[in-house]
Structures are given as structure tokens and as C-alpha cells.
Amino acid sequence: MVANEGAGGRVPRRDAMGSALAVLNRLAGTAVLDRFGLRKPVERGVYGATRTGFGAVGAASRTFAATQRLTKPQRLPAAADRGQFDLTPDDEQQLIRSTVVEFAAEQLRPLAAEADTACTAPAGLLAKATELGVTLVGVPEQLGGLGTERSAVTGVLVAEAMAHGDMGLAVACLAPSAVSTALVLWGDEQQQATYLPAFVGDDVPAAALAVQEPRALFDPFTLHTKAYRTAGGFVLDGVKSLVPRAAQAELFIVAADLDGRGPALFVVESSTAGVGVESEPAMGLRAAGMGRLRLDQVALPATALLGEGSSAVYAECVRLSRIAWCALAVGTAQAVLDYVIPYVNDRVAFGEPVSHRQGVAFKVADIGIELEGMRLLTYRAASRAEQGKSYAREAGLARRLCAEKGMLIGNDGVQLLGGHGFVKEHPVERWYRDLRAIGLVEGSVLV
């Protein structure tokens, strides 16, 4: 190797050893080994199983039709300006939070490992999440929901509490309410009348907000998914990445660049011709059943455009989604802290608990300090959003901090458990994988 070449500089040419390795690799990949029982079945891997388990076209959707007439869209009013600095949730929020905390501990955490392996959330669990009514809080009473005012902070508290159970399952549970929240915030009277009744019923459809695209340095304000105006409406074309519950989703809200003028949001029913999904299992968030959404010349009616294609609406969507991801990061980072504290107190090395060593104890302290910072930034962004104040700065900073410190906390969590952190007997390795998502994902959840 030439010393002055950096990473990505010179690629060594394949020599005899390289060729032998390549042959060995191909051999290892054939089915011959399996036929002779030379490989344990489990080695075939979950990845292949989930990959073929997915349908090639979008899930068949119910017929969404307006059952009631609205003369104007129903919005939740901005929350009142509170006047005072206060970190105490109101009574209703405390009640909602304690309910979700219990749900996360009893329903999400015990199922998390299995759902992570299976790359899907159990249907029964999702039904229970519906019963919990988390979607209803963000929907106005006039539309059958429970909301009386804009409640981004409540959304944050719910996401945080859920992610304390499991981030992947939390995303699966919260994905539909991202769509219903978007419809409440930006849908017109016809869109609301057509789609929202399903979200306040007993059988809430799987639905997803699809913003992410599969490429490096993805910028949600520069989209490769294109939308063109046609005589009858729009045609969408492109690929969306890391879409939760993609295979089951009956309804998508898709971000696409409209006529080269910037991003806009479109309501897409999964049964529309040209909509295809494929599984996209990832490092983490596996329980959310992530998939790619392929849009191949998908023709949409003129009524599919959300928020009149306004750039302000789209920017708000990106920011509110980031705040939701921050809340998920806070919940999972808290799970890490709550898990490592008893571990380092119980684990004895050199004759005393490892927590008696500053090298261990200071890492725990830093997790606590950075986690509290993440939480406060997230709360501030959400609180400004619901009060109708500007929050671009606060949402952007919350995302930066949660991306950076969330990853650090996942990393340190595994480190503090040592080898035990690396094995699946403990949940910390899963949190490590999940927390890496913060900072790169866009869309999917919304507060």
C-alpha cells in the first residue's frame, strides 16, 4: 500500500488469494451445503425470509369514500400561550402518558425481540394500540376524535413513552397517526371527509408517511420522486425508502417534487395502479416492517394534493416528523439508562461493583446529562409548534442533538454491558441499532 493514500483511494487488484476467496464465497452461497446438512437452517437468515414474504404490489386497500359532508376542513386551534416556563405536563397529559408507559412496559417490551427478528409487529398488538386511542388525541372532536387543541407535546410524550418499550414497535403503532395528523393539519374538507373516519373507527388502517428516499446525504427538501400535473390530476414516479408497515399500508402520504418547483405531499391509496412495495429490513427499527415504496407512473386525481402543495406545509411536515423522531430517541435513550444502572450496580469486577469506577460511572452520568438535554430540546420544539410559534430552529437543533447524543447513548449502553451488551440476551444491542436511525430518517412519524 502506498502510505499517502487515504480511505477510498486505491483499491487493491484481485490477486490469487483474492480469487480463491471469491470462489470460496460463491461456494458458501450455494444450496449444496444445506442439502448435505452442513449448515444450520437458522443461518439462512431472517433477511431472505422476510424478503420473499412481502407482496410485490401494495396492500389491497379498503374503499375510502366520504361518508359525511364537511363544509370546511376541521383544524385544531393552536394551544394558548402559556406565559410561564413549566416542565410539568397537564393532568390529561399525565394520564395519557402513564397509560402509554404501562402499555409500553406490558405490551411492547416483551414482544420487542421477537418482532425485531420477524421484521413485523404482531397484528394483535397493533389492534391493542388502536384500542388505546393514541390516534384519537390528534383528531378534532368534530371528526370523531378526542382533540380539542393542537397537542404536539402530547404526541411527544406518547412517542417517548412508547419508545421506552421499543422503538421499532412504537413506529409501527404510531405510523397511522402520522397520516391522520397530516390530514388534520393540512387536509381539505374532502380529504378529511374521505379518509379520517377510518382512523377514528375500530379498524384503523395501516398507513404511512413516506418522505425518505434511498440515497446518501438525503435532503428532504430536494426530492428525486417526481410529480407532474396532468389533465386529470398528477402522475408520481420514484422510490421511497424506510416506509413503516409498507406491505400492509392501505394509505400513504407521499412527498414528491411537484413540477420541479419543490416538494409537496400527496395522498396515495395503496391499491392505485403502479404502487409497489418491497421489504427493506434495516439495521434497526425492524419491528416497524420497513419497506420501499415504488411509484411507477402512478396516476392520482387532482384531489390527492395535500395542503395545496404549499412549501410551508411541507417544511412543517418535515419539522414535526423530526420532533417525533427526537421523542422516540428520548424514550429509547431513557430505556438504555434505566437498563444500564442496575447492570453496572450488580456487575462485580475486581471485588466491587463496576459502577464504583469513575470510568463506568462517568459514562452513566453523561448518558443522564445528554439525555435530559435531548428531552428539553424536544419538548421546547414541540411546545413552540403547538403554540403557533416559529420552531424551525428548535426542531433543527433538537434533531442535531438527538442524532448525535442518541447514537452516543446507544453506543455507550452496549459498552457498559461489555460482551453482554453485544449479545441478544439483553435488549441494549437492539437499542444501539434503533438509535442509529435518528438523524438519518425523515417522515414516518409526526406529532
Next chain:
Amino acid sequence: MINLEIPGKFQQLVDQAHQAAAEFFRPNSRKYDQAEHTYPKELDMLAALLDGLSAAGGGAGAGGVRRGSDDSGKGNKNGANLRLLLGTIEMCWGDVGLLLSMPRQGLGNAAIGSVATDEQLARYQGKWAAMAITEPDTGSDSGAIRTTAVLDGDHYVLNGEKIFVTAGERADCVVVWATLDRSLGKAAIKSFVVDRDTPGFELVRLEHKLGIRASDTAHFRLDNVRVHKDNLLGSPEINTEQGFAGVMQTFDNTRPLVAAMAVGVARAALEETRRILEESGVAIDYDRPAFAQSAAAATFLQLEADWEAAYLLSLEAAWMADNRKPNSLQASMAKAKAGRSASDITLRCVELTGSLGYSENSLLEKWARDSKILDIFEGTQQIQQLIVARRLLGKSSSELK
């Protein structure tokens, strides 16, 4: 109801403190950085002004907050702790060293404000009090101090040596930590108010420092200094159950204020850096991903995110004090985050602005020097980490050393 914005009723105070910082501190910043140990006489007028504001309930310095003040009624409170914190942030946006030199706003005043009896409080009203804890052989381990206090009739006789006494030369009196009985450990440590002109209380020298050079840092020798027993702050009883809690309680009030100082100076550096970057054609965009912007913009966003965490943690600690919630954990969290972030932010701002920031033509290099002390005094970064770790892990100081 969760809301992390500053109440409108404090806006006037913030504006006043900001203008004082902009009109009195900033124009004198470089002057007293260079003329170390010269008394900043401009501050006398400002201090008089602040005394007036203080009387009107709008003080803006490190004057200390009395437990139980602003304690009327039920429900969420935004009171004296938060007000003081906000004032401190603004003043340190102006100049940390000059704030520490503000007459009658010393850390000793905070100690008196926190633990003195009503009689003592009245007696020291209007006095400028410095704080003397550290000794040549005792830094963070303040339980190991050797300065002794021996009761002799109505007086205590103090003997020992004290270093790093901020505003020690200029103050009217110094709050000195001394032990009544070294064999009884931390519980025997008490604080005594010593008037500067007491016989035997000798100023040895003033230190030359990396930063906050406008603030004098004194070294004292106490040679049979006699102080009246009424000058002992708090209770003279040695309560081994309560241990160190009495004197350490001061820190729950002062640590958020030091965090606020760090937040103030770091904000000054961020604002100036942003101005210079924007002049150089670097725009900061909060919506676009950091990695889709220039490396300078991405760095700036990271620094500002750390700053925001330090700021909000400080507000949280003060808010808890206002609402009489125990805040030792949050005070240390705020101090730890703000202390390390301020050093990181101010140093990186110098890097981002190149020779513009490194040169004495700008205050950026000065802020990068001034900020360092904030991660050291009132408990170093490592002490804060220890406190946070002990609280989170449920460990005593003998278990987690």
C-alpha cells in the same frame, strides 16, 4: 403545561441586563483583560444602578437567592432563581470577568443569601462578599480543608491559608470555610464572614490568569483572625447526620448561575461567529440536514445544539429551585453540560473564524480563555459528573469516590 419559553414578565429585566452588558461590559472588555488587577471603576456606577433595580425587584447579578423567597401561592412559579439566572446569562454575554467584579454581587453574597439568618442578612445588606473555600492543598475535595476555627469566648479564631478567592481584594468581606474539628470530617466545616480589615487577615498576592482577568483572584493568609461568633453562617452545631449538607446547599443555588455564565459567554461566541460566517457567505439553515450544508455550517449547528441543551438545563435547575423541588442533580447536570459546552463552543468558534477570532482584534479569543474557568470553579466537570453519577446510581461518596 409544558412550555420552555421565558415569561414575558422577565423580558424587561433581560433587556436591561443586556443593555448594561452591551453598554458597560463590552466596551471595557478588552481594557480590563489587558490591565489585569486594575479596578474597573466604571462598574461602580453600574452597580449603583443595579442596586436601584434590585430594590425594585429587578436585580441582575449573582446576588444569591434566599430559600423561601417568592414563595407565595400554589401552582407553577417563575421566580427569583429564574430571574437571576436570566440576568446572569445576559451579563456574561457581555463579560464574565466584569460580572464577577460587580460590587455586591459576589458568590459570598450568594452564600449569605442562601444560608444566613435574618439578622445576619440584615447585617451584611449592601456589603460585597467574596467566597474562600480552596486551599493550596485542597481543591475539589473541600471536605479536606485545613483552615481551623477555634471558639475563644465570643469569638472564633481562624488560622490557615485560602487561594483562588474571586474578588477577594475588592470585596468588603470574605466568606471563609473553616473546620471546627478536623477529626469530625465534613460536618465540622462551617462558613464564617470575615471583614477584609480584620487584623491577621492578610492578602498575600493576586493571581495572573488565563482568562477572566478583569476579576481579581486573591490569596489570603489567616493568622489568628478573630471573628465574632455571630459571623458563623447557619448553625454552629456539628451535625454528623446532616454532614456537609448545610454549606453544600449553597452550591445548588450557585451552580446553575455558573452554568448561566457559561451559557452567556458561549452565546456571545456563537453570535459573533455566525455574523462572521455569514459575512463569508456561509448561511446556517435549520431545515436542511447538516451534512447537506458546508462543514462550517454543520459544525455551527452542532455547537448551537449543545448550547441549547446547556441553556435549557440551566433554566430547568433554576425553575426547580423556584418551585422548591430538590435540584442538586439538575444543578450539576446544568453545570457539567454548560461548562464543557462553553469551552468547546468558544474554542471551536476561534477555529471557525481563523485569525480573525484568534487575534486580539476580536473578543472571540478572549471568550475562549474566559470560558475555561467555568468548567472548573464551583466544582469541576469531574466533580459534577461524580455528583450526577452518585445520584443516578444511588451511590454514596464512600462507594463511588
